[in-house]
Amino acid sequence: MNLDVRLPLGLLFLTLGLILAGYGLVSDPAIYAAHSLGQNVNLHWGAIFSLFGLAMLFLWKRGAAR
């Protein structure tokens, strides 16, 4: 099987993470006061998603190199 699942996994979570984090930077802070106990969960979890995506892409690249 030529497609390593870590590639689409990494790309998906990096993409979703960047969308979330980007939205977290530009969105109205009032939505966080209304929902997530005042925490900018879009920014925080966008960063986590992005890091996870990058980790998967790193593992994919390392696997491809072997």
Added chain:
Amino acid sequence: MNVFFASAGDSLAASAGSIRFDLDPVDLVILAVYFAFVLGIGWVLRRHQKTSTDYFEGGRSLPAWICALGFIGANLGAQEVMGMAASGAKYGISTSHFYWIGAIPAMVFVGIFMMPFYYGSKARSVPEYLKLRFDEKTRAFNALTFAGMTVFSSGISMHALAILMHAILGLNYHVCIGVSGLIVLVYIYTGGLTSAIYNEVLQFFLIVLGFLPLVILGLQDIGGWSGLMTQLGLYSEAKGMPGAWSSSWSHMGDASANPMGVEWFGLAMGLGFVLSFGYWCTDFLVIQRAMAAKNMNAARRTPLIAAVPKMLFPALVILPGLLAVALLQRGDALHLPITPSGETDYNMVVPALLAKYFPTGMLGIGLTALMASFMSGMAGNVTAFNTVFTYDLYHSYLHKDATDAELLRIGRLTTIVGLVISAGCAYLARSFNNIMDMLQLVFGFVNAPLFGVFLLGMFWRRSTGHGAFWGLLTGTATAMIFHGLTLPGHGVDAGIKGGWLGAPQHIFTSSMAQNFWMAIFAFAACFLSTIAISLATKPNKTDDELRGLVYSLTEKPRDEGVAWYARPATLGIAVLACTVVLNVIFW
């Protein structure tokens, strides 16, 4: 498919209309990105689907960790995600029994003891193993009942998804059925089992990372673990069962002392042994994922690796239910619907908490995770259906000389037909709620004795084809009679819930207790009758034919060259030890 839960469609239909998501463009973009990846994976993999082994068995080439996440992902449908939260609210921490008793021991057993037979026998499916071990009629019985169960389960998932999307987003029911069916069709038609497994891997991480913030925010809001326990304690007192919502075992001495209405023996034997082993050790939906592994060691490690996240899932899927109860106890508003009898309907706990805690952006993630879990339930059932139909029905009975290319074509065609039938079942569920309940009941009758046949088949070489077939029928009939002569509570009318054969001989404290004890009786009847009929009939297979299929005639798998920490036995012991610790911590 999971026989532990009632049809989600019925419950969601009753809950419809109470919670609404207001989505922004960013949420829709997130949804679109996810589905683009889902379809793209199938598209990329289509070039590698050259043989029936590629299409139905993933080429038997996948690493253990991918198979493991597929193994657990195939089981992690939305009925579990939403159903477990509802159960967490109704039964408290004792819901964890569905994982720590009702899954982990069976997953360890299948990995260490049963995968050598499934994988080593070169059987392409679980019914095919039964044919190799016993005879055609035993295979046919399992193949037909399993094929029926998968398309109906897929239909239930489709219906439940459409009902939920209509309820929270106002989408048209028919559009939901059509779009969800089309998405699953495209990525399974093009990419086969590998596409299904890869998407289950994506879905697994999406659910974990998508719902983890929900649990963290809920715990912060309620005052941490101690705050949660305080509110659960107050709730338990109000319900007349002090402490019952915050313990797993200490109230299991008496069925009337815990919200499940089950005592420890019925729980351990009915859920922990018969139903649990009957599902995890024989259901082709999950076994198929392990059989896609690249070698025997990977196949054995698949359920063992899967057991690790499975052990930790209560924190993700049960906690939302506990949080909902605690928040309501504190006086928070959650906009959960109320049933006609005045009780809170917890089937919408997850959407209610998503609406409460997730702003736009994360709401799109939560919604995507929810939709993904419904669709993986559909896809998992469809891949199991197309494999069993093609190998065990078409190739075995309709066209024995089919070429591999023909089997591949039939498999793809069966994918389309399977989804069309699933859609039909979804509409049936919409029109006749009781039909789905009835079908789930029938499937429960069939599943309960199944493990008895596999246990004897794999570990007792004297068991015969006649013994297995008639043992299965005896066990199934026993389950039906048991159900017809018992009721799940006082004041329950005879009918779909039991007591339809005449005056009830026993009234259980809950439907769960009735199900667990029905499973015990059905298994015992199957086990004993299989032994008796086997001893009274001639063996139909020689020792040479049984080599690789029975424990005493099979070379034990060797683990030379495998590091001690990666050996199945080591992993199994570690997993079981951790499960014991968890049971003690949450005693």
